[in-house]
Amino acid sequence: MRILTVAVREIKLGFRNFWTYSFLILLTIFTIAILLLHSSVATVQGYTDMTGTVINITLYLLPLITLLLGSFSVAVEKEDGQWRLLSTYPITVYAFLWGKWLGLTTIIMTMIFFSFGFAGLIMVIFGQAISIQTFIFFWLFSTILAIVYLSIALLIGSVVKDRWQSLIGGITVWFITIVIWPLLMISILGNLPSYKLIQPTLQGLTLLNPAEFVRIFSIMRLGAGTTFGAEYDQWITWATSHYGLLIFFGLLISLILISIFVGGLIWNWSDKHGAK
Amino acid sequence: MEQNNVAVKISQLSKTIKHKQLLKPLNYQLSKSKILALCGGNGAGKSTLIRLIIGLTKATTGSVTVNGLSKRKNKEQFLKQIGYMPDNFHFQKSMTTKETIKFYARIKKVSEASYKEVLKTVGLFDRMNEKVGNFSKGMTQRLLLAQALLSEPSLLVLDEPTNGLDPYWIKQFCKLLIKAKENQQTVIFSTHDLHVAEKIADEVIFLHDGKVMSKGPINNYQKDGLYETFQQIYFDSLHNEEQTNVTLVSSTHLS
Numbered sequence: 001m002r003i004l005t006v007a008v009r010e011i012k013l014g015f016r017n018f019w020t021y022s023f024l025i026l027l028t029i030f031t032i033a034i035l036l037l038h039s040s041v042a043t044v045q046g047y048t049d050m051t052g053t054v055i056n057i058t059l060y061l062l063p064l065i066t067l068l069l070g071s072f073s074v075a076v077e078k079e080d081g082q083w084r085l086l087s088t089y090p091i092t093v094y095a096f097l098w099g100k101w102l103g104l105t106t107i108i109m110t111m112i113f114f115s116f117g118f119a120g121l122i123m124v125i126f127g128q129a130i131s132i133q134t135f136i137f138f139w140l141f142s143t144i145l146a147i148v149y150l151s152i153a154l155l156i157g158s159v160v161k162d163r164w165q166s167l168i169g170g171i172t173v174w175f176i177t178i179v180i181w182p183l184l185m186i187s188i189l190g191n192l193p194s195y196k197l198i199q200p201t202l203q204g205l206t207l208l209n210p211a212e213f214v215r216i217f218s219i220m221r222l223g224a225g226t227t228f229g230a231e232y233d234q235w236i237t238w239a240t241s242h243y244g245l246l247i248f249f250g251l252l253i254s255l256i257l258i259s260i261f262v263g264g265l266i267w268n269w270s271d272k273h274g275a276k
Numbered sequence: 277m278e279q280n281n282v283a284v285k286i287s288q289l290s291k292t293i294k295h296k297q298l299l300k301p302l303n304y305q306l307s308k309s310k311i312l313a314l315c316g317g318n319g320a321g322k323s324t325l326i327r328l329i330i331g332l333t334k335a336t337t338g339s340v341t342v343n344g345l346s347k348r349k350n351k352e353q354f355l356k357q358i359g360y361m362p363d364n365f366h367f368q369k370s371m372t373t374k375e376t377i378k379f380y381a382r383i384k385k386v387s388e389a390s391y392k393e394v395l396k397t398v399g400l401f402d403r404m405n406e407k408v409g410n411f412s413k414g415m416t417q418r419l420l421l422a423q424a425l426l427s428e429p430s431l432l433v434l435d436e437p438t439n440g441l442d443p444y445w446i447k448q449f450c451k452l453l454i455k456a457k458e459n460q461q462t463v464i465f466s467t468h469d470l471h472v473a474e475k476i477a478d479e480v481i482f483l484h485d486g487k488v489m490s491k492g493p494i495n496n497y498q499k500d501g502l503y504e505t506f507q508q509i510y511f512d513s514l515h516n517e518e519q520t521n522v523t524l525v526s527s528t529h530l531s
Contacts, residue, residue: 005382009368009375016370080366085423088330088360089383090352272334 002091006099007106010073014107019072023065028115030061035119035138039130051134055141055218059178059211062142063149067170070104070153075166087271094264097154101260104154108146112139141218148210148252151259158263177211203238210255217248282344283308283431283462284329289338291324291486298324300487301337306464306479308343308430309457313477314466320483322466323363326435329464330360342431359424363435363466365416369409373400373419376408380423391426397452398422399445413440421449425456432456434465438472450476 014020034054074097077083086096116139123130156169176184185205189198206212220239238247284306291299299321306312314322327333329340331347331354339346347354367376373395381391395401398418408419417440424432432453438446446469453463453476467473473480473494480497482490482505490505497505 002383005379009371009379012375013368013370081362081364082366082368084332085360085362085365086383087332088355088358089380090355091383 002095003099003102006091006096007102010100010103011106014069014073014103019069020107020111023069024111024114027061027065027111028118030057031115031119032122034058035123035130035135038134038138039123051222052219054138055215058138058142058145059215062145063178063211064170064174066108066146066149067153067156067174068167069108070100070150071156071160071166071170072163073104074100074154074157075160075163078160079162092264093158093267093271094260097158097260097264097267100157101151101154101256104150105147108150109143112142112146116142137218137222141214144252145211145214148214148255151256152210155259155263158267177209181209181212207251213248213251217244220244280344281307283310283342284312284464285341285344286329287338287340289325289328289340290336291328291333292336298486299328302488304481304491306462308462309460310478311453311457311463311465311476312479312481313473314464314481314483315468315470315473316466316483316489317468319485321486322483323435324486325481325483326433326464326466330358330433356427357430359426359429359432361420361424361432361434361437363439365420367408367411367416367419369407371408372405373408374404376419377422377426381426384427386426391422394422394425397425399448414442414445417441418445421452428459428461430461432461432463432465434463436467437465438467438469446472 034057038051038054077086083096116135120135152173153170156173157166160166160169185202188205189201192198192201206216217239221244238244241247282305284304286302286304288301288303289299290297290301302325314325316322324333328335329342331340339348342354342357345354345357371379377391377395378388381388392401395404398421400415400418400422403415408416411419417437421434421437424434438449441449450472453465456463457478474497477494479493480491481488
């Protein structure tokens with residue numbers, strides 16, 4: 001009940017926030033651009049090089065928007081004293097965080113739905129061909145990616161004290177998981193003492209980074225695992241296995257649960273031991 | 277004092293941050309249905325004491341119980357007894373009065389009729405659909421007071437409640453607290469306004485630099501008056517500090 005109360009408030013606040021609309025415009029322009037880009041090779045079904053490019057571009061923008069919206073939403077509550085007052089109410093940090101998650105998920109899913117819907121409409125009006133499967137694939141990929149990054153954003157918001165810290169936290173996570181991740185992987189794998197360690201380390205690293213496991217799962221499910229290289233395709237077998245979908249959703253839910261759990265744990269700890 | 281008549285029991289309560297003592301050890305007992313005013317200058321430790329009482333700040337030493345319950349042992353029951361009005365608070369500007377109070381009411385599981393009644397009490401019922409962002413300081417204070425009054429808690433803890441209120445609403449506020457007292461509610465509030473304290477408080481604590489300079493029933497101050505007592509405490513302390521500083525500067529020069 002209290003979770004729903006927080007979620008409803010979050011939805012109201014979100015849709016009255018200037019930044020939501022700024023991000024929505026940006027996301028819509030971006031979605032139109034990537035779908036137009038992809039429609040240039042629309043006659044080919046399934047994975048193409050263009051699909052990979054579009055996925056990579058999506059990976060750059062969407063996590064950043066989600067991280068900033070999510071972590072700011074929590075940081076503001078702390079900075080403006082909202083949480084200080086709420087902590088004298090019979091509500092737990094977890095109920096508050098789940099309420100935030102639910103509300104923000106609704107906002108972000110609406111943003112993605114609107115931007116894809118609008119982009120789809122534009123494509124139909126201007127006669128640009130894109131297969132419905134590809135369209136749904138990009139939509140699902142974006143939605144899942146946003147939901148995962150939202151839980152990380154709430155973890156960041158739980159740790160930080162103000163907007164500036166949340167901005168730094170959000171950009172740091174985005175930079176590590178999106179921008180320098182390939183370099184990090186190469187340098188870690190290149191410095192392993194034994195060749196035998198490469199496969200488990202690679203698998204472990206893939207599961208550690210939400211952007212990576214969503215990307216790899218999506219591309220492999222499209223039957224294009226070879227684009228990562230023959231060996232990689234042989235090693236990362238979980239995605240195409242019989243239980244691939246189950247593992248993927250298991251990972252997804254685990255990541256959301258762990259982020260909220262750790263966030264709540266840190267928040268509770270800092271409430272108890274904080275100086276003020 | 278009879279133990280079951282004690283609303284708030286403060287035992288050896290103190291707060292130190294980075295070797296600075298924000299509140300020196302304090303013992304105090306406040307009976308049920310009494311109004312306690314916390315008086316003192318800026319940085320005296322009023323807000324620190326308030327936060328310690330409701331458990332927003334962890335005490336360095338000591339403990340607080342409200343109607344025999346401590347926050348550490350029984351958090352939910354402890355919090356249900358308290359209505360808190362913070363100082364320096366910003367409501368979500370894009371929300372209306374109704375949306376704001378409804379949010380807090382739902383968390384406290386208070387009915388729609390009750391929160392509307394509270395809005396009438398603080399004079400914001402007619403402004404239910406106005407955005408909180410357009411509110412003056414006084415109106416924000418009244419809305420803050422409204423959320424504290426929800427669910428008729430047995431202890432009201434109000435941090436600088438009269439800040440920004442015009443004379444009419446200060447008078448209404450005084451009436452409201454007296455009514456709360458009549459309804460068996462206990463009130464602790466901090467203020468710079470000694471006239472308000474003198475008018476409605478049953479007991480007073482004077483704080484200066486984290487130290488309790490004087491405390492007791494309001495009757496004790498009737499002879500000299502609160503303002504004179506405060507002046508004496510406050511200016512004497514400042515004078516002593518100046519003297520200390522002068523001595524320190526002189527000794528530095530001499531050495």
